[in-house]
Amino acid sequence: MKSNMKLLYIFAIILLANTYVKAQFNAGESYLGGSLMMNQSKFGESLDNHNSSIGLGYGKFISKNTAKTLSIYVGYGNQSSSSGFLDDKSFGISLNKGRQYYKTIFGKLGIYGGFSGGINYNNQDTKTPYNQEPMGYVERTANQIALSFDGGGGLVYRLNNKWAFTGNLINLDIADVSYSWADGKRNLTQSGVPSSFSEKRFEYNFKPTISFSFGIGIRYILK
């Protein structure tokens, strides 16, 4: 009877221990994460292609299971042909601010989820051949400003004092609004005079959906 009671106690303590594991992160800790990409390709002598981007993420734990996040992303791309009739330059920058919530499952493994709001700006300058004329081309400058609200979540693994891994599993698209404006000109038209055009567009979306994707992130933890 006595040993039975003991066994029960031990079993109960193990159960309890599982629900009160040590926190993975502590208030005041902060982390850095990021991405870097560069790509250069050449198609013979005729076409050059270049893309690069850099992303930087920063987070600070305001309690053992809540973090404030801030991330910035800058991207640049360029495609040009030696004939001069094709030229495409694009530039984009985005800034995101959010909040993430953490829960330890057991040991060093936990889950996290959060929301973020962001603003991004894109610019694209293009010069493309105008098919109706042999020496004709269209030049166009386009801009877009967008505000978005989204979320996501996944798994987090604290490897040691300095490093942690995140495995993103879920993306949440909640809402976005954008405004874009573009103008441009055609150098030659059938009537022989250049023509110009401009476009304006406002777009809104509130269509909450969850999508699934997997990506691994690495975090360097600062004290």
Place this chain on the structure above:
Amino acid sequence: MLSKKLPLLVMMFVMISFLSKAQYEKGSKFWQVEGTFSGNFTSNTNSTPFPNTTDASTNNSSLTFKRAVFGENNLAKGWLLGYKLEANTSSTDYSLDKSNNYIHTIQAGYFVDKFKPLSKSLAIYGELLAKAGYGIYSGTSNSSINQYSLDANLNVGFRYYLKKNLFINGQTSLVNLSFYQQRTGNYKYTNVNLNSIMNVSSLSISIGKSF
């Protein structure tokens, strides 16, 4: 002896409450709402053949309201009401041509949900749903357009309680059988469609409350 048993009893109680599922008991009710709003406004200006501007817009909105009551075995039965608006407009400043097209659709249906609670706050469910819809056209076109639709769906999803009674649902359709007919004057267009999606890559979201 009792003082030794007390912590154990307290613990048992704590464990049980972790798996409580009062929200799925017989007689418990819930409502939920799903809405989507999207659209765009565009304006294009050209200098040739003479300066002109064309404005256009597209707007789509839908709102679905569901209500259900739980019976035995985590089974809930209920009804739904929906409204959908599709609007397209366009106009140009060099002619008097203007087009405004609106299709208003109302939907009503019946559904059965079978829940499997996984924890206090999370459950998965399967759903059988049947609904009928009627759409009517209004706008600048002279022809009368009427749309009729019947849908049968097998859906799966999850329910997560954010607070005691407030939940969000994520849901996707696995099998969808639909009948659709559009009557434009004397012309009739009919479509029957069976669609089965066995690869879930996204879920639509709704929020709701149980009481």
